[in-house]
Amino acid sequence: MLSLLAITLPPFIERNLTLIIPALIVGVGLLIIGLGDVTRFSMRRVWAISGVCFAESIRRKIWLITVIAILGAIAVAQLQNPVDEADAIRQTIKFCLFATGLVLVISTIILACTNLPKEIENRVIFTIVTKPTTRLEIVLGKIIGFARVSALILLLMGAFTWAYVRVRAFSLQKSVTAHLQDKELDPAMATIFTHYKNVGLLQTRELKSTLDFQVYNRVATADSKVRYMGAQADGDLVVPFTLTLADLMSGGDPGNSPLTNGFGIAFKLGFDRNATVAPVATNTKRLPEGIAAPDTPADQLPVPQSAHVQVQILNEYQETLIASNLIRGAQDIELTDPSGQREVVLPVAPDACGDLIRYLSWDQPRTVYVQIAGLTADAEYSVPDDAVKLLVPPDPRSAIKTTREILPPSDRRTGKPTLPIIRGRAGTQGIQVRGGEPGKAPLAVFRYDGTESGKLDSLDQAQFEVRTSIEKTQDDEDDGLSRITRVQFNVLNRSSGELSEDVIVPVESNRVTYFTVPGKFVAGGDFDVQVRSITKGHLCGFFPNSLQLVASRSSFDLNLIKSLLIMWLMSVLVITAAIFCSTFLSWPIAVVLTLLILLGHWGVQQLGDSLQPGVGAAMAQDMGLRDPAANRVVSQSVEGLAKLLNGLAAVLPDISRFAATEDIEKGVSITASRLLEALRVLGIYALPMAVLAYLLLRHKEVAP
Amino acid sequence: MSNSDFAVETRNLTKIYTDFWGRPKVRALDNLNLTINKGEVFGLLGPNGSGKSTTIKLLLGLIFATKGDASIMGEPIGSTKINEKIGFLPEESYLYRFLNGEETLRFYGRLFRMSKKELDRKVPELLDIVGLDQKARKRKLREYSKGMARRIGLAQALINDPQLVLLDEPTTGLDPIGTREMKDLILSLKAAGKTVLLCSHLLADVQDVCDRITILFRGRMMELGAVRDLLQVKDITQVQAKGLSPAQIEDLKQFLNRIGAGSAEVTHPTTTLEDLFMRIVRDNSGTGMYTSSDT
Numbered sequence: 001m002l003s004l005l006a007i008t009l010p011p012f013i014e015r016n017l018t019l020i021i022p023a024l025i026v027g028v029g030l031l032i033i034g035l036g037d038v039t040r041f042s043m044r045r046v047w048a049i050s051g052v053c054f055a056e057s058i059r060r061k062i063w064l065i066t067v068i069a070i071l072g073a074i075a076v077a078q079l080q081n082p083v084d085e086a087d088a089i090r091q092t093i094k095f096c097l098f099a100t101g102l103v104l105v106i107s108t109i110i111l112a113c114t115n116l117p118k119e120i121e122n123r124v125i126f127t128i129v130t131k132p133t134t135r136l137e138i139v140l141g142k143i144i145g146f147a148r149v150s151a152l153i154l155l156l157m158g159a160f161t162w163a164y165v166r167v168r169a170f171s172l173q174k175s176v177t178a179h180l181q182d183k184e185l186d187p188a189m190a191t192i193f194t195h196y197k198n199v200g201l202l203q204t205r206e207l208k209s210t211l212d213f214q215v216y217n218r219v220a221t222a223d224s225k226v227r228y229m230g231a232q233a234d235g236d237l238v239v240p241f242t243l244t245l246a247d248l249m250s251g252g253d254p255g256n257s258p259l260t261n262g263f264g265i266a267f268k269l270g271f272d273r274n275a276t277v278a279p280v281a282t283n284t285k286r287l288p289e290g291i292a293a294p295d296t297p298a299d300q301l302p303v304p305q306s307a308h309v310q311v312q313i314l315n316e317y318q319e320t321l322i323a324s325n326l327i328r329g330a331q332d333i334e335l336t337d338p339s340g341q342r343e344v345v346l347p348v349a350p351d352a353c354g355d356l357i358r359y360l361s362w363d364q365p366r367t368v369y370v371q372i373a374g375l376t377a378d379a380e381y382s383v384p385d386d387a388v389k390l391l392v393p394p395d396p397r398s399a400i401k402t403t404r405e406i407l408p409p410s411d412r413r414t415g416k417p418t419l420p421i422i423r424g425r426a427g428t429q430g431i432q433v434r435g436g437e438p439g440k441a442p443l444a445v446f447r448y449d450g451t452e453s454g455k456l457d458s459l460d461q462a463q464f465e466v467r468t469s470i471e472k473t474q475d476d477e478d479d480g481l482s483r484i485t486r487v488q489f490n491v492l493n494r495s496s497g498e499l500s501e502d503v504i505v506p507v508e509s510n511r512v513t514y515f516t517v518p519g520k521f522v523a524g525g526d527f528d529v530q531v532r533s534i535t536k537g538h539l540c541g542f543f544p545n546s547l548q549l550v551a552s553r554s555s556f557d558l559n560l561i562k563s564l565l566i567m568w569l570m571s572v573l574v575i576t577a578a579i580f581c582s583t584f585l586s587w588p589i590a591v592v593l594t595l596l597i598l599l600g601h602w603g604v605q606q607l608g609d610s611l612q613p614g615v616g617a618a619m620a621q622d623m624g625l626r627d628p629a630a631n632r633v634v635s636q637s638v639e640g641l642a643k644l645l646n647g648l649a650a651v652l653p654d655i656s657r658f659a660a661t662e663d664i665e666k667g668v669s670i671t672a673s674r675l676l677e678a679l680r681v682l683g684i685y686a687l688p689m690a691v692l693a694y695l696l697l698r699h700k701e702v703a704p
Numbered sequence: 705m706s707n708s709d710f711a712v713e714t715r716n717l718t719k720i721y722t723d724f725w726g727r728p729k730v731r732a733l734d735n736l737n738l739t740i741n742k743g744e745v746f747g748l749l750g751p752n753g754s755g756k757s758t759t760i761k762l763l764l765g766l767i768f769a770t771k772g773d774a775s776i777m778g779e780p781i782g783s784t785k786i787n788e789k790i791g792f793l794p795e796e797s798y799l800y801r802f803l804n805g806e807e808t809l810r811f812y813g814r815l816f817r818m819s820k821k822e823l824d825r826k827v828p829e830l831l832d833i834v835g836l837d838q839k840a841r842k843r844k845l846r847e848y849s850k851g852m853a854r855r856i857g858l859a860q861a862l863i864n865d866p867q868l869v870l871l872d873e874p875t876t877g878l879d880p881i882g883t884r885e886m887k888d889l890i891l892s893l894k895a896a897g898k899t900v901l902l903c904s905h906l907l908a909d910v911q912d913v914c915d916r917i918t919i920l921f922r923g924r925m926m927e928l929g930a931v932r933d934l935l936q937v938k939d940i941t942q943v944q945a946k947g948l949s950p951a952q953i954e955d956l957k958q959f960l961n962r963i964g965a966g967s968a969e970v971t972h973p974t975t976t977l978e979d980l981f982m983r984i985v986r987d988n989s990g991t992g993m994y995t996s997s998d999t
Contacts, residue, residue, distance in 0.1 A: 040784060048814035052800060059802040123798040127860060130764045131815040132787040703766035 029691035037134035053145025073099040085172040100157035112578030150571035188506040207548040212447040215424030226382035231374035250395040264391035270340025270382035271307035307376040308332040326352035429469035429541030435533035451525040461516040470509040491521040562670040570658035580693040604649035711899035712740040716772035734923040747914035791866030797853035801846035850877035
């Protein structure tokens with residue numbers, strides 16, 4: 001429904017619809033319909049009503065539920081199976097805060113949903129509304145009253161969490177010290193335990209990560225205009241394009257249908273087959289008997305003057321929209337210009353564009369990636385910044401003869417086109433960097449731009465945290481010493497041009513490990529962290545957030561307060577939704593509707609791709625419906641349902657915005673933006689719901 | 705007489721209850737036209753389902769009129785502003801049962817934005833007036849007897865020193881002493897210039913205290929007027945005399961027959977049961993009897 005509205009609305013209104021609708025409800029509700037009640041508003045009356053709600057909850061011994069939750073949290077904490085001491089603390093915090101959230105939501109929903117219907121049912125409301133109390137004051141009084149109750153619950157549960165976690169941390173710290181005295185301790189674990197000993201288990205730090213994460217075959221020189229990509233499984237590049245169907249309309253197309261003449265992919269890539277590239281894993285020692293290795297040494301063979309690539313189109317989830325065989329049949333694409341000056345243009349036939357057309361829509365831009373994978377094993381590909389563009393040819397029936405070029409979107413900060421993203425081999429555990437000899441192995445580069453490095457430690461060291469998942473190939477067996485995976489880190493300060501010394505750290509799979517570099521290498525905030533696996537045969541998997549800079553450290557207590565504050569804001573939303581529902585429903589139905597309001601957005605999110613446009617047609621196809629009428633009915637019904645659910649999700653609050661626990665569990669400082677986001681969601685949803693509750697109650701006959 | 709000279713005025717006030725689909729179900733009140741003067745005690749009488757409670761609920765804004773309108777002290781009903789001048793004692797004590805007597809009055813006082821100082825003065829005063837002692841004041845309302853609950857209900861209705869007091873079945877649940885005290889209180893309110901709208905089906909209570917009454921039946925007003933006028937039997941003459949001997953009574957009978965009085969009766973008048981009860985209690989008040997509020 002919102003999207004239908006948006007079509008006819010001016011762009012400013014369309015952009016701010018989620019703010020304008022609540023503002024309209026609040027404005028009309030209070031300043032037009034309820035102006036009289038607003039002018040008579042008395043905070044003293046509101047506070048008196050809230051006091052009764054609070055007193056009722058206390059005298060009904062609602063706080064007893066916190067005792068049950070505390071016992072539950074302690075019991076569950078005894079059953080935990082942590083990886084190490086920090087994980088034990090993380091799990092303890094998680095259990096305690098989960099119990100806190102559960103108690104908070106359940107108790108506030110029940111209290112707030114039952115209050116008004118019961119007051120109407122037992123007619124206590126008679127003695128309230130016959131006083132000079134406005135319905136606005138009643139609604140606000142009840143919201144504030146139960147917000148006071150939730151604050152009390154949080155105070156009790158927060159005090160327990162604080163005390164229990166502190167006691168656990170104290171006892172686990174002794175265990176860390178005992179580990180470090182073990183002579184046979186794994187070097188990787190020694191690094192981790194030393195870190196725990198130095199900074200404590202209840203750490204709270206602000207982490208900075210970057211989304212700019214690429215895997216190069218080697219580092220480009222400062223004056224180079226290209227970057228280097230590996231081949232075969234070691235490298236590919238993707239270039240994102242943000243498109244609507246309108247972008248792909250052929251010029252002058254009278255049929256008003258996109259891609260009637262297909263489109264083209266134009267790219268420029270250089271290659272070098274003489275470069276000192278990291279050898280791709282082969283094992284000549286294991287050739288079958290009777291097959292000999294070539295007699296001619298490799299360095300004496302003539303250097304071929306071509307290299308091959310493969311191109312395909314992916315959707316935003318990196319799933320194939322147009323496979324390479326639909327673009328070029330069974331043939332690979334041959335590059336013949338090592339300098340990369342010659343542009344290669346690949347026409348994509350209209351027949352191949354079906355999935356792309358279904359994926360794109362007319363009004364909502366979506367991201368499409370052009371992926372180019374290097375196929376020639378010993379080639380190193382050089383990638384210029386403007387490597388790829390899309391071409392939309394004119395319609396042959398039209399007078400327009402110009403081919404339209406679509407460039408990648410510009411970077412908002414620099415205004416330059418988005419650069420190709422060069423990636424390593426993609427695995428289930430992220431992008432993998434193959435292990436090799438120091439100086440020859442491919443490297444992952446995490447690029448930081450304008451990063452506030454914050455306070456360094458007392459030794460002027462910048463601290464990083466890194467987490468990788470390790471996969472060991474057969475090559476590992478060749479080297480008996482390489483059981484421990486070692487990763488080399490270098491930090492390049494792009495402002496000063498200084499490169500740090502090699503920092504070599506033993507790492508454990510899927511465990512956070514720590515390293516430091518002198519602060520001068522991160523000064524100014526523009527720096528690259530280069531990461532190499534220097535253990536042959538060990539593949540290290542990384543995601544963009546696998547490496548993070550510790551920008552600052554703060555107190556756990558403060559973080560706990562912030563976490564509880566976010567929970568409290570969420571509880572106010574829960575209370576408001578519950579009061580709103582209870583103004584027109586009996587309490588059991590009000591409980592159900594409140595849960596629906598709170599979980600509706602999340603529920604629709606869980607359906608994910610299932611609700612994308614085209615789901616109806618896909619379902620009809622899956623059901624094998626050959627009858628056009630039946631096909632249309634199923635297709636349109638499913639499509640309508642998907643639209644309805646999407647519309648519902650658009651107007652319901654997203655409770656995941658109340659991110660109270662995920663940061664504190666990880667020992668990450670909860671930022672002010674988290675609090676502001678929670679406040680924003682509260683403002684957008686709780687204010688209009690409170691006003692609607694007031695308007696409903698204002699027009700409700702409270703005498704049964 | 706301007707509108708504001710009436711404490712209550714209704715014009716064609718009608719209430720039709722509907723079902724879920726909005727179809728008329730019950731016509732609870734039908735074109736009620738009523739005026740209640742300031743300073744009078746007005747009785748709203750009728751059997752169950754006659755529209756008494758509906759009238760009260762409409763006046764208090766608990767339900768909304770289907771047709772017609774009404775005003776209280778010149779202000780249209782539905783405005784919370786007029787509630788400043790109203791005190792309401794519902795049919796049963798619909799109060800927060802987890803609060804004690806004192807907390808209850810303080811809560812309702814705060815709804816009138818009374819200061820703490822004002823409440824410190826007013827709350828004990830009211831509790832004294834309705835006869836709740838120190839011990840009862842600190843007990844939760846859920847522990848109150850029905851009579852005590854009526855008393856605290858009355859106290860909350862008077863917390864704001866109202867100009868108009870609406871009492872819905874005020875003597876329900878009260879013992880004869882409480883009933884008498886309630887009636888005395890109503891008369892004292894009248895003496896203080898307050899208007900009282902009394903809704904009851906206990907006719908004796910109404911007769912004792914009301915200046916005017918109306919009788920409703922099936923939502924319609926059947927009678928309206930002063931109690932004395934409505935109850936007067938115009939074709940019967942009553943003569944009262946004190947200390948006549950049996951011979952004198954016999955002479956009186958013969959005299960009445962002689963002048964042609966039809967169906968003449970000479971008997972001793974009876975007192976009311978309430979008066980008898982009150983006399984017994986009063987006579988024995990020094991012998992250790994106590995009211996339920998003392999328990």
